[in-house]
Amino acid sequence: MAKAQETVLEINLGALTHNFNYLKSKLQPNTKFLAVVKAFAYGSDAICIAKHLQNLHVDYLAVAYTKEGIALRDAGITLPILVLHPQPINFKKIIEGCLEPSLYSPKILTEFISVAEQEVQNNYPVHIKFNTGLNRLGFWENDIDYIVTKLKNTNSIIAKSLFSHLAASEDKNEERFTKNQINTFKTLVTEFKSKINYSPWTHLCNTSGVINYPEAHLDMVRCGIGLYGFGNSTKENSNLKPIANLKSVISQIHKLEPNETVGYNRAYTAKHFEKTATIPIGHADGIGRQFGNGKGYVIINNKKATIIGNICMDMIMVNITDIECNEGDEVIVFDNSHKANELAIAVNTISYEILTSISQRVKRSILS
Ligand SMILES: *Cc1c(COP(=O)(O)O)cnc(C)c1O
Numbered sequence: 001m002a003k004a005q006e007t008v009l010e011i012n013l014g015a016l017t018h019n020f021n022y023l024k025s026k027l028q029p030n031t032k033f034l035a036v037v038k039a040f041a042y043g044s045d046a047i048c049i050a051k052h053l054q055n056l057h058v059d060y061l062a063v064a065y066t067k068e069g070i071a072l073r074d075a076g077i078t079l080p081i082l083v084l085h086p087q088p089i090n091f092k093k094i095i096e097g098c099l100e101p102s103l104y105s106p107k108i109l110t111e112f113i114s115v116a117e118q119e120v121q122n123n124y125p126v127h128i129k130f131n132t133g134l135n136r137l138g139f140w141e142n143d144i145d146y147i148v149t150k151l152k153n154t155n156s157i158i159a160k161s162l163f164s165h166l167a168a169s170e171d172k173n174e175e176r177f178t179k180n181q182i183n184t185f186k187t188l189v190t191e192f193k194s195k196i197n198y199s200p201w202t203h204l205c206n207t208s209g210v211i212n213y214p215e216a217h218l219d220m221v222r223c224g225i226g227l228y229g230f231g232n233s234t235k236e237n238s239n240l241k242p243i244a245n246l247k248s249v250i251s252q253i254h255k256l257e258p259n260e261t262v263g264y265n266r267a268y269t270a271k272h273f274e275k276t277a278t279i280p281i282g283h284a285d286g287i288g289r290q291f292g293n294g295k296g297y298v299i300i301n302n303k304k305a306t307i308i309g310n311i312c313m314d315m316i317m318v319n320i321t322d323i324e325c326n327e328g329d330e331v332i333v334f335d336n337s338h339k340a341n342e343l344a345i346a347v348n349t350i351s352y353e354i355l356t357s358i359s360q361r362v363k364r365s366i367l368s
Contacts, residue, residue: 003330004247007281009358011044012367013052015241015336019227020056022239026210031217034060034082034203036224038068043286043355044228044244045364047075053227054079062222066090069099082127085137091115095124100160104129104137109150116156125160128200130188132181134167141188148195161201161220162189170208170232178209182216208232230341230351237341245335246358250277250300250327253320262317263309267293274321277305279331282314286357287333288347291316296347299332300325 004010024033035058041049050061050072062082063069069081070093086094086101088111094101095116103109103126116124128147131138139147151159164185168174182204189202201219207226209216211233225232229242254277256262256270279298281287287296292311297304298318305318318331334340334354341351 004249005328006363007246007248007279007285008363008365009044010245010247010335010365010367011048012241012243012245012336013048014368015229015243016049016052016227017056019229019240019243020053020058023207023210023221023223023226026214027217027221032059032201032203032220034058034062034220034222035227036062036206036222037072038062038064038084038224039356040360042224042228042352043358045366046072047077048364048366049227050075050077050079059220066093066097066099069094070097073097073099080125084129088112088115092119095119095121100125100127102127102129102137102163104139106139106143106146109147113150113154113156117154121156123158124156126157127161127163128159128192130162130164130185132164132184132188133177134165136165138164141184141191144188144192144195148192151196158198159196159200161203162192163203163222166204166206166209166213166216169206169212172212178213182213185216211236225352228355230339237339242334242336242339244340244355244358246281246333246340246362247335248279248281248298248331248333250325250329250331251280251315252278253325253327254278254317261309264312265310268309268317272321274319275323276308276317277320277325277331279316279318280314281316281333281362282312284313284359285362286354286359287311287316288357290347290349296343299335299338300329305331 035053037046037050040046061079064085066086069083081099083099084102129138203220204216205221207223210221229240231237231240256274260270262268289311296307300323303323305320307316308319340354344351344354
């Protein structure tokens with residue numbers, strides 16, 4: 001692998017294949033696999049990831065917003081695409097792009113039916129989202145009669161699936177709550193199916209649900225973070241491979257005398273004779289201000305270099321007093337051995353946020 005000479009996010013498609021096969025191995029052979037590629041495929045590159053997943057024969061893709069689905073269609077992705085969180089202003093675009101909306105409230109259902117009728121659709125596939133305890137998006141169990149009546153009064157749409165989302169599938173301490181969500185969902189599915197004359201698919205599990213609740217895999221699972229190499233536990237992290245390496249380079253090295261300060265607002269003061277390296281990555285690239293002042297770090301020549309002072313828009317300064325290095329040397333923010341979930345702990349967040357924060361300014365480089 002060539003050494004980075006600028007800030008670059010390397011995307012390892014071999015690791016993606018490995019993670020997909022690993023997650024698939026947890027499923028029954030006929031359970032379908034939906035790959036969640038929202039937020040630029042968790043901060044990587046949605047188009048390149050979706051193309052690779054299409055080659056791996058995933059059954060479905062999901063994005064959060066309509067715009068993300070349209071971008072995939074424009075890039076030639078032909079898989080069915082579920083839009084998890086659409087708004088009425090985009091319903092016409094959803095139909096034009098052959099995207100499939102999640103319908104999560106009476107207002108959203110009514111407005112989608114009205115647009116589908118205007119667009120003269122017949123059996124347009126939609127996905128009915130139920131709230132079983134996350135209290136974020138979704139119909140309640142007692143909305144079933146309302147939904148069924150709406151479905152019976154129109155030919156424009158068909159419920160291709162019924163789904164819900166687990167609130168704490170990664171947390172063993174919440175096992176009782178999760179089992180209760182699973183049972184609530186199974187009960188409402190039975191009631192729903194008894195009231196219509198066809199059988200929508202059902203799905204409930206995200207990555208941690210796949211790992212921890214095999215009894216809830218149902219017809220399909222929806223995996224995001226696992227595909228990108230993280231399993232929300234030490235054990236599962238060791239079975240998965242991070243697909244993205246964020247690397248950069250040392251632009252300049254400075255020698256400080258005691259009491260000299262570094263960066264904006266003079267937030268760091270040298271206590272001794274110290275050495276710093278300036279790196280071309282800042283808050284506009286996804287290294288947020290919470291990484292500053294000793295919290296975050298990068299890896300230089302296999303050693304941790306702490307970020308000192310405030311994070312700038314386009315650069316950070318790190319302490320290299322005890323590290324042998326030169327201008328032009330490679331810097332690792334995270335990779336396969338210095339993992340994003342460990343960095344996440346240092347800056348008080350989770351792997352999801354570290355990954356999705358990497359901004360579009362950072363060059364992507366595909367390793368195949
Ligand atoms: C983001 C998302 C997922 C994927 O969750 P992971 O924990 O990343 O596997 C699944 N379902 C829904 C509804 C989501 O919003």
